[in-house]
Amino acid sequence: MHALAGLPTADTLISAEPVDYVIIALYFVFVLGIGVMARRAVSDSIDFFLSGRSLPAWVTGLAFISANLGAVEIMGMSANGAELGISTVHYFWVGAIPAMLFLGVVMMPFYYGSKVRSVPEFMFRRFGTGAHLVNALSFALAQLLIAGVNLYLLGSIVHALLGWPLWVALLVAAAIVLSYITLGGLSAAIYNEVLQFFVIVAALLPLTLIGLHRVGGYQGLKDKITEFAASPAAAAAKVPSAEQQLNSWPGQALSGFDSPFWSIVGIVFGLGFVLSFGYWTTNFVEVQRAMASNSISAARKTPIIGSFPKMFVPFIVILPGMVAAVLVPEITQLKSGGSPPGGASGEGVKFNDSLLLLMRDVLPNGLLGVAIAGLLAAFMAGMAANISAFNTVFSYDLWQRYIRKDHSDDYYLRIGRLATVAATVIAIFTAIVASSFSxxxxxxxxxxxxxxxxxxxxxxxxxxxxxxxxxxxxxxxxxxxxxxxxxxxxxxxxxxxxxxxxxxxxxxxxxxxxxxxxxxxxxxxxxxxxxxxxxxxxxxxxxxxxxxxxxxxxxDPEEHKLPWFRRTLPLAGVSLGMVIVLNFLF
Amino acid sequence: MSEKHDLDAPGTDGEQEGRHTAGAFDIRNFIGALLGLYGLILLAMGIFGDQSLDKTGGVNANLYAGIALVVVSAFFIGWARIKPIVVPEHVEPAGDDPTRPAPKRRSTGH
Incomplete structure (x- = not known):
């Protein structure tokens, strides 16, 4: 770490000090430590691909959230928050929670109960080869692509924050993800996702609180956004009105529909029903986390437990974006239609830089290190989730099903490890392509x-x-x-x-x-x-x-013996109630 | 599922050689240790380091964040102590799908 820190550095967006590097290095020691420890527990391919189906629901529930809390989510949602305001919460409260609850209550019993090892395998058993091939191939390709995009974002952030050249950042990040997944398989990926979740919260919660403190609390934030939206520059730059930025409904700024009615219809059906149900209930990256749990009851509770942290994630992702829009001079300028130079890409500030610039402006060294570690954690979580889902689908659904049937379990475990290496190499190339053809x-x-x-x-x-x-x-x-x-x-x-x-x-x-x-x-x-x-x-x-x-x-025949707060349906009901209340509050 | 592995209860089928506690490989210990170390570093920064009050708006952010992290860390380590995880060595093999090319699994000793 220190040897790398000594590489020739470009001008960095943030000035990290030795204490920040220590904090970041500690994080990587833990990530690799988990990989090494998980290695001991992997004895066969079910261990490697499905964690031996042995994890408790709170672990898989947090991993469920974390697998999705990657680079695109954190940078993208805070960018949306800065640009559009609070209606971005629909991606969480409408576009995720209902589908997650539906997955747990209705669909998970089929996935877990039929003992398939992947979502495409369910497709195979229900519909046979045609649908299975369409699903398995498109999923595997998409995972490779998204892993590459995550890796590219990770590399460019490391480049901007610490000044490492892009290719060094790409290789180091890929090597770390590769080593813990090949060592520990899905257990290592899931355990790291849980750890990452806490590091991400430890990074973003102080950022949000200090940011809010600087603008005078939530009321201060509202006043400043109202004031900004009323300025002539904002009107010229077609900034959404203060009313739209500060209320989640009807959300025209988000949907792009002019009519409030169609905006609501679009958000509820387009985002809330079709897009989000398609993503959350059939995406193997997510479903794989639930399949790794220790009983059908835990599998059903995985997305439901995950929904509780999920509904509060917008507060530490979108709010900092909104704060950045009124507190960080470059973002304010950008929002008023200007084009300030600099930014993570070096080609001018973008809304994607909101979070980084807010970190620069409000965090003291120390917390800054935690914040950088949190961002790196988020990006690695995303990439690791894509790769661990890819190697399962590749080994079970493509290799075992169509290319080499009936080999020993050890053989497929080895194929899984090779697939991980191959996927990482492909992700590095994808990332390099992404850097020139974004x-x-x-x-x-x-x-x-x-x-x-x-x-x-x-x-x-x-x-x-x-x-x-x-x-x-x-x-x-x-x-x-x-x-x-x-x-x-x-x-x-x-x-x-x-x-x-x-x-x-x-x-x-x-x-x-x-x-x-x-x-x-x-x-x-x-x-x-x-x-x-x-x-x-x-x-x-x-x-x-x-x-x-x-x-x-x-x-689960045992489930009725549990207290109500550990049962699937009551938990789902509480979650749904809370998310409805949140929709009324904001 | 015919077999339940309740993580909170020690094994009732003790004759299975496989049951052991997760010990160091309990994710709660990992979380507790990492957040605890972060907490201590931030506490030290808050007390001895540059507080950057101009950035935080006059709050000693490192100090408060450090305290919060130490508390969370203590919670996780305490939880892991009070309710240690018992790792089931045997899980039901998923080999009952007639359409699946048969993986020749080694016996996991049931």
Missing amino acids: NVMDYLQTLFGFFNAPLFATFILGMFWKRMTATAGWVGLSAGTLSAVLVAFLSKDAFGSLSLGVIPLGGQGAAFVAASAAFVVDIVLSVVVSLVTEPKPVSELRGLVYSETPREDLV
Whole structure:
């Protein structure tokens, strides 16, 4: 660490001192320590890929949140907070919590109870090869891409904060993630995610509190935002009105719809239903965390326990962004339509820099080290989650299913480790490509997002309608994805200059409509195709379809003995109630 | 699931050689240790270091954050002491799927 700190450094955004380096180094010692300790516990491939299905619910619940609390989330959401204000909370309260609760209450019994080892494997058992290949391949590719994007963001932040050259930062970060995952498999990834969660909170909570203190508390923040939004410069730069920045509903600034009514519809159905259910309930990165838990009850509680921290994450991610918009001179200038030089990229300040600049302005050395460690933690969490999900799907769903069947368990464990190494190397190359073609990367991410949208439709129909056929599975998925891509091409800017602008919608609004189109097309086609093709025999559907699965397969026989606050349904109810209250408060 | 591994209860099936506590590899000890070290460093910075009051708006942020971290750290280490994790050595093999190419698992000693 110190040898690297001695590398020739460029001008850094933040001046770290030895104490900050000590704090960052300590974090890495712990991360690797967890990998080494977890190594002892890995004896077979189930250990490696699913943590031996032995983790308690609070651990998998926090990992569930942490796996998603990566670079894109933290920098992106604070940037949205700075730019649009409080309506960004919809990504959490509407766009995550309901879907997480649904996953725990309705879908997890099928995933855990059928003992599949991955989400694509569930697809295989319900719909056979076609849908499985579409799902497994698109998922594996998307994970490689996203791991690369996470790695690139990590490298560029290290470059900006500590002054290391980008390639050194990329290699060091990749080497650390690689070593703890190959050593300890999913256990190491999950344990590190839990540790990361606490380091992230220890980093962002003081930042938020001190930031709020500097602007005179929440009331002071409101006053300053109101004052700023009323200024002529803000009006010229089309800054959302103070009312929009300080109230979550109707959220036109976020959705991009002019009408408040359609804005609410767009957020509730587009974001809250189609996009978020597609992501949270079928994304193996998330579901894998729950599958690693020690009972069906713990698996169901994983996303529900995760929903409690999740609903408070916006306070330490979005609020600092909003504070930065009125406290950090560069961000204020940017928001008024200026283009201040500098920033993490060196090509001018962007809203993505809000959090970094706020750290620079309000944190003393010491806390600054914790904050940097927290950001690095978040970025590594994201990348590690992508890679550990990738190696499972690659080993079980692609290699074992289609390339080398019937080998020993040791063999697949070895393939898993090799897949991890390969994925890391590919992620490094992706990151290097991303550093020169960042727009292309954005569009590719948008594109892979469209693979999620119809998945939920196919899963939910497949779980509750035994008549749905294998052909309907892959036809619905493919057609749904294609229709989302088509809408994106017809929109104003979902694919940048490639989009044609036939549909007058840009930004999030276009994504909502594209996802909704995918959902509707998938459902309609699946129903039509099912009615003209032959369904699977009912005897093969046990554990996969609601009506063919005995009730006792779906619930934990021990659960009714637990006190109410450790049971799935009461917990989900409390979570839902709290999130509704939060929506009324803000 | 026919077998339950309640992490809070010591093993009832003690004849299985495999049951052992997680000991040092209990994530709560890791969390407690790291946050505790951070807390102590920040406390020291708050007392002896540069307080940067101009940045924090007159609050000794390192000191308060240090205290909070030490408290959280004590909570995790205490929790791990009071309720140690028992690691189940045996988990049900997921080999009952007829459609899956059979992984030839080593017997895990049931």
